[in-house]
Amino acid sequence: MHIHILGICGTFMGSLALLARELGYRVTGSDAGVYPPMSTQLEAQGIALMEGYGPDNLEPAPDLVVIGNALSRGNPEVEAVLNRHLPYTSGPQWLQEHVLGGRPVLAVAGTHGKTTTASILAWLLEYAGQSPGFLIGGVPRNFGISARLGNTKAPFVIEADEYDTAFFDKRSKFVHYRPDVAVLNNLEFDHADIFDDLAAIERQFHHLVRTVPGEGALVINADEPALKRVLERGCWTPVIRFGDSADVSIGDWQVQHEPGETCRFTLHHGQHASHTTEWALSGGHNLVNALAAAAAAATQGVSVEQAGRALAEFASPRRRQELRGVVDGIEVIDDFAHHPTAIASTLSGLRSTQRAGRLLAVIEPRSNTMRLGTMKARLPESVSAADQVYWYQPATLNWSVDEVSRACRVDSRVFHSIEALINALVEEARPNDRIVVMSNGSFEGLHERLLEALTQRMRVSLT
Template sequence: MHIHILGICGTFMGGVAALAREAGHRVTGCDAGVYPPMSDQLRALGIELIEGYGADQLALQPDVFVVGNVVSRARLPDGNPKFPLMEAILDAGLPYTSGPQWLAENVLQGRHVLAVAGTHGKTTTTSMLAWVLESAGLSPGFLVGGVPLNFGISARLGAQATGQQRPLFVIEADEYDTAFFDKRSKFVHYRPRTAVLNNLEFDHADIFDDLAAIERQFNHLVRTVPATGRIVVNDLEESLARVLSQGCWSERTGFGSAVSDFTAHGEPSDFEVQRRGVAVGRVSWALSGVHNQLNALAAIAAAEHVGVPPAVACQALASFQNVRRRMEVRGTVPRAGGAITVYDDFAHHPTAIRTTVDGLRRQLDAAGRQAERILAVFEPRSNTMKLGTMKSQLPWSLEHADLAFCHSGGLDWNAAAALAPMGERAQVAATVDEIVQQVAAAARAGDHVLCMSNGGFGGVHAKLLAALRPAD
């Protein structure tokens, strides 16, 4: 089968492309404004990428067009369609489907699906769970919205069916809508037998009116889990309690609170895991932050449902290497008195920003490096942030950063006004080059420059490293 993917460089659609290629299909695709790591992964797989959405791509004559949710029926200011290829597909009456639907019908059918949902931590927890199952010898398939460093790829088919055993597939379960012609959340297509509900707060203000609307979508996911399945839920989240109050027909396993089935005792970098008050293992790893401690409990509880003892899961997590763009060190610049370190992180929601900054602060404090500063460099790029829905939360999210630098280009709201409560600790710049100049002027030996965005951020990491290096 030849499939042509519209929006192929998105993290999800790129994963679908990789799975289709591994399954033996011919895969081509198109997108606009591509950036690593997905573009690198697709080229390495030998998948032909076409820039833009020109109607001339009909000449490829694929068996089916697979449409990402980046595609819409929107029109440009001159009245022409923003996605002429999609208009041509509709006009010609050619077959098309969504990415989640294609995945459900061609990959997930007949598998034991383990789906990881939540506002934050989906990518990291999905990667943890896949690595735990891999370490236990179960060879899971997976699709992650990033590149887990333990695997070096974002998706693979994994082991095939043998006898009565259902092959395992771990998937990042996103609540964003499926496609312009299917407004259900992506995750309702996956039909998991194990579902992780990691956390839940308001996000995606461009498609959801309020938190209650997202809670209903999460309950739709819960409704697809069979009675023999397991719901792994964060007991610290009142929103998830409301989700389950709307109906739950499966085994429920909780984590996080003092009375949960799975609890953690100790620092996030070294903690004992208990199951109903009995010690079952210990996790000692390089990750920091309470959020990652909770992610680990979720992965351990989900892996137990498919037969992996918690002790084995804990041991596997000791060698977990995290995901690209999750506190990934992009480089260091030597300075007398201590190197300046530049990080890349995907954080794009105020809670995620705060969690990321706090995790780094806690790590530095634990190492006796309280004097080292955190310079938070971020762009409000997600649809929710562009709308300004959460602008008032930004000072709170950056509370533990020593300095903050915001890229305000393309925003319809006043970033400087939103960050005014931070006083001189915050600066705003309309361009990436200007923000690089601001950071370079402020940085000093021993600083940690934490760049946060869910996009390429205009190559800010390389530009910062170049600007911070002393002239020869």
């Protein structure tokens, strides 16, 4: 069977392509933007990629077309699918029908931290010997791949997104997954292009809650007011609570650590079990992610001690505080943060482990919500943990970043070209500095170009 995927280089659709290939299907796909790490991952699996959209990509006619939610009417390939009456479906629907049905499903939802939390959860299950399947919106470095079937009798971990499903199905993607265990990690306003307000997103999260069976479990962050409101709409499933509080009695699961110390911590499961561990990640937000994953893994028989030992060997997913390289003592770090809360959490986490040197933040406001300007009033405060901020003004952004830059309390500059941005960083960066690059896109290859430019600077200085 030949499956053709439209939007194949998106994190979800690319992962779905890997599962389809593992099931034995012939898989091809097209996309307007083909860039690593997804493009290299797909090519390594022998999946043919077509740059751009057009009717010719549908020759010979595939048996089924899976259409991503980035595609809409007017797209030439979508129009060809409809005009030729080719069978088509959405990614989430295909996943439910061909992968998820008949096995325990653990879905990880939340505005922030889905990729990291799902990666941790899959790793905890793997460490416990369960060989889980998973589909994650990134590449977990403990596995080196974003999706796999695993043991078909083992749990399947799915990163559960509230964004809509497809142009022909405007429900949130996660309502298709029918999880046995749903992790609700946090919830605030996002996706301003499709949701009017936070209440609209809370409604979608309650739709997810409605799909979890009474014999399943809801793993809920007890510190999130929005999630409390979601449960007040109705709950028919046992609730397991977790939170980052020193008072263990607040939730079923807690984490304790010294102030400012987030690399060494103790997991607590109520008053019954605890385990102290150390890991490579930083920031209080990642401790909460670990706590959520440990609580969810426990529903599948993973002990607190097993979870703690597994966390000590966990490597963050690619593009989540990922160290891309070090030149002349200058670290270049890649992070997916594209929301003020995520930006602030990332910078605060890195600041908590900062040694000598400065923290330089490089930010591209690229997401749909950012392009609409909905979050721009919160951006100046979100970068307060940095020493310097370098903003990039994409051509697609219809508002000026200069206003945000002027409101920053830290040294802040705006750039309209990647070349000028790289030149400024190369001129400014000094040994022991950390440069953290934050975008939900490729950023025009900024990371590698910056590392090359820093290398060239070092060579010149040595001559």
